[in-house]
Amino acid sequence: MSDGYGLLKGKKGIIFGALDDRSIAWRIALACKREGADFVLSNAPIALRLGALDKLGEETDAPIIPCDVTNDDEIEELMTKTKEHLGGVDFILHAIGMSPNVRKKKEYTDLNYNWYQQTLDVSAISLHRVLHHAEKSEILNDGGSVVALSYIGAQRIFSKYSDMNDAKALLESIARNYGSRLADRGIRVNTVSQAPTKTSAGTGIKGFDGMYTFAEKIAPMGNPSADECADYCVTLFSDLTRKVTMQNLYHDGGFVTAGISEEMIDDLAKLYSNDDE
Numbered sequence: 001m002s003d004g005y006g007l008l009k010g011k012k013g014i015i016f017g018a019l020d021d022r023s024i025a026w027r028i029a030l031a032c033k034r035e036g037a038d039f040v041l042s043n044a045p046i047a048l049r050l051g052a053l054d055k056l057g058e059e060t061d062a063p064i065i066p067c068d069v070t071n072d073d074e075i076e077e078l079m080t081k082t083k084e085h086l087g088g089v090d091f092i093l094h095a096i097g098m099s100p101n102v103r104k105k106k107e108y109t110d111l112n113y114n115w116y117q118q119t120l121d122v123s124a125i126s127l128h129r130v131l132h133h134a135e136k137s138e139i140l141n142d143g144g145s146v147v148a149l150s151y152i153g154a155q156r157i158f159s160k161y162s163d164m165n166d167a168k169a170l171l172e173s174i175a176r177n178y179g180s181r182l183a184d185r186g187i188r189v190n191t192v193s194q195a196p197t198k199t200s201a202g203t204g205i206k207g208f209d210g211m212y213t214f215a216e217k218i219a220p221m222g223n224p225s226a227d228e229c230a231d232y233c234v235t236l237f238s239d240l241t242r243k244v245t246m247q248n249l250y251h252d253g254g255f256v257t258a259g260i261s262e263e264m265i266d267d268l269a270k271l272y273s274n275d276d277e
């Protein structure tokens with residue numbers, strides 16, 4: 001690991017969503033540590049039972065605090081415990097997403113509505129809950145920074161992403177709306193729209209490999225890795241981005257503005273060429 005730039009020296013934070021060493025939150029935690037931050041790690045109790053997070057906790061010297069982000073009491077408890085460990089915090093990472101409909105391969109036109117509500121609750125409304133409890137407990141310092149991870153399915157149709165497309169649209173809206181209310185304290189709230197990344201949540205999507213390859217071939221720079229996403233998030237937590245707020249920021253190697261790539265044109269031409277002509 002490089003020595004970093006000391007961008008987060010003296011900063012404290014809460015990192016939600018590290019499950020295993022492929023998790024984007026895991027990579028972000030390592031990058032935050034490299035840049036000098038102290039933080040607590042949190043995940044749902046059921047995820048903690050797998051035990052993988054202990055390793056990251058040891059590596060980054062971070063306490064692990066269980067919290068199901070759909071449960072207000074647990075979030076309140078998390079804020080109290082975090083205060084005991086760190087005092088106030090300067091940054092929060094929300095890297096949480098889960099859809100029972102996607103997991104169980106339900107088509108968008110045939111959703112289980114209880115699961116749909118779970119998708120929205122876990123993947124989007126949880127950002128609102130976390131910010132609400134952060135404010136209520138007065139844990140978030142003035143000038144702080146909140147980042148939630150999103151996906152371009154919020155703007156465009158990616159059929160296999162099913163109800164997660166809706167969850168990401170809501171997540172981005174909550175970031176904007178909360179951002180406007182925290183702006184007078186210098187606190188910014190942004191979403192980072194990351195390209196397909198090979199993590200547990202990512203690869204659990206039916207058709208993920210196709211989505212990954214499509215993005216890889218269209219994006220002029222190719223898909224960014226979880227570690228590259230981590231470096232970008234570090235800049236957003238740092239003091240170098242003090243007036244960036246209420247934005248959805250694409251971290252996708254240029255995919256969002258690309259039409260088609262030369263490679264894709266050549267590949268398609270080969271695939272659909274008529275040998276008889």
Ligand SMILES: NC(=O)c1ccc[n+]([C@@H]2O[C@H](COP(=O)([O-])OP(=O)(O)OC[C@H]3O[C@@H](n4cnc5c(N)ncnc54)[C@H](O)[C@@H]3O)[C@@H](O)[C@H]2O)c1
Nearest residue numbers: 017019023024044047068069096097149196197199201202
């Ligand atoms: N992997 C991708 O292709 C990709 C692309 C763009 C955005 N994202 C987003 O990045 C974020 C992190 O996902 P990831 O790809 O690193 O996968 P991941 O599976 O490693 O992380 C998802 C995390 O959400 C946690 N979680 C689920 N339910 C929870 C609950 N009730 N309470 C607390 N935590 C809960 C899981 O335990 C897990 O740690 C998600 O918001 C995801 O949608 C992922």
